[in-house]
Amino acid sequence: MKNTERVISDDPTSASVGDVVWSPVKSLWFLGNLTAALFIAPGLFSMSALAVFIVLTAITLCFGHSLGMHRLLIHRSYECPLWMEYVFVYAGVLVGMAGPIGMLKQHDLRDWAQRQEKCHDFLLHGSSILKDGWWQLNCDLRLQNPPIFHIEPRVLKSRFYQFIESTWLLQQIVLVVPLFLLGGLSWVVWGVCVRVVVSVGGHWLIGFFAHNRGQRTWRVEGAAVQGHNIRIAGFLSMGEAWHNNHHAYPGSAMLGLYKDEPDPGWWVLNALHNLGIVKNIKLPQHLPQRSELVTEAINLGQRVQRVPENCDIATFIKRAG
Numbered sequence: 001m002k003n004t005e006r007v008i009s010d011d012p013t014s015a016s017v018g019d020v021v022w023s024p025v026k027s028l029w030f031l032g033n034l035t036a037a038l039f040i041a042p043g044l045f046s047m048s049a050l051a052v053f054i055v056l057t058a059i060t061l062c063f064g065h066s067l068g069m070h071r072l073l074i075h076r077s078y079e080c081p082l083w084m085e086y087v088f089v090y091a092g093v094l095v096g097m098a099g100p101i102g103m104l105k106q107h108d109l110r111d112w113a114q115r116q117e118k119c120h121d122f123l124l125h126g127s128s129i130l131k132d133g134w135w136q137l138n139c140d141l142r143l144q145n146p147p148i149f150h151i152e153p154r155v156l157k158s159r160f161y162q163f164i165e166s167t168w169l170l171q172q173i174v175l176v177v178p179l180f181l182l183g184g185l186s187w188v189v190w191g192v193c194v195r196v197v198v199s200v201g202g203h204w205l206i207g208f209f210a211h212n213r214g215q216r217t218w219r220v221e222g223a224a225v226q227g228h229n230i231r232i233a234g235f236l237s238m239g240e241a242w243h244n245n246h247h248a249y250p251g252s253a254m255l256g257l258y259k260d261e262p263d264p265g266w267w268v269l270n271a272l273h274n275l276g277i278v279k280n281i282k283l284p285q286h287l288p289q290r291s292e293l294v295t296e297a298i299n300l301g302q303r304v305q306r307v308p309e310n311c312d313i314a315t316f317i318k319r320a321g
């Protein structure tokens with residue numbers, strides 16, 4: 001077995017043998033929000049509710065899901081003060097997908113399973129789109145011989161992470177109350193229900209395509225599935241849809257590695273780095289060489305690589321301060 005830092009097993013069936021079972025909390029949470037988004041939200045539409053939806057979705061996905069949960073908590077691809085880590089990861093909890101430890105486990109199980117020769121269809125999005133949608137948004141996989149997880153004590157023992165892990169669903173109240181007071185039911189439905197459906201549903205949809213079709217720059221030899229870059233979702237996913245790049249360089253804080261791959265999460269990170277708050281950003285050239293990584297694209301020489309840049313806004317803020 002090809003073990004990762006946090007996931008370990010010596011049983012060759014551990015990534016592939018298991019049953020998909022209905023998960024009541026996950027399913028009712030998603031379907032409840034979907035019902036509200038389809039049948040209640042249109043009647044409560046207003047321009048202000050739409051603005052609330054857009055702003056909250058962008059903030060929670062960019063700062064929370066992409067920069068907080070994925071690039072920081074899970075991959076440790078940059079360093080920042082602890083208060084900033086907690087703010088970012090908290091914004092990630094508000095996306096409405098899972099708590100920090102739940103997200104970390106889900107992500108690392110997939111990451112580990114996809115590197116094996118055999119991997120369950122649930123973990124590599126290997127079924128038809130309808131079946132995969134039902135599975136990912138309403139069910140969990142119970143592996144017969146699950147691997148062992150080693151989660152670092154700084155995450156597992158953190159009182160803050162333990163608290164938001166056990167209350168991740170209830171944390172929506174932190175948004176519901178001010179939204180209701182400021183804009184009534186309309187803001188609640190658009191700012192929570194529609195946002196959760198678009199974020200959680202969009203995450204699944206991109207995950208489905210990112211493991212089935214789309215452009216590939218690299219191939220990981222011996223892996224059960226390859227990642228693909230989903231160009232049309234690159235910008236809206238805050239850079240997360242450059243999934244072929246991520247399979248090639250999982251520890252890189254930059255996901256859109258070329259100038260023609262928009263990566264809003266990286267733009268924010270680059271600005272924070274310019275401000276001096278974020279340090280030690282990891283890029284592909286800082287990661288250990290992988291013998292299993294093969295270049296598939298033939299035009300790499302003509303493409304312009306993205307590099308850390310000076311940020312005008314950061315310079316302006318620094319001068320003003």
Ligand SMILES: [Zn+2]
Binds near residue numbers: 227
């Ligand atoms: Zn993947």
Ligand SMILES: [Zn+2]
Binds near residue numbers: 107
């Ligand atoms: Zn990842």
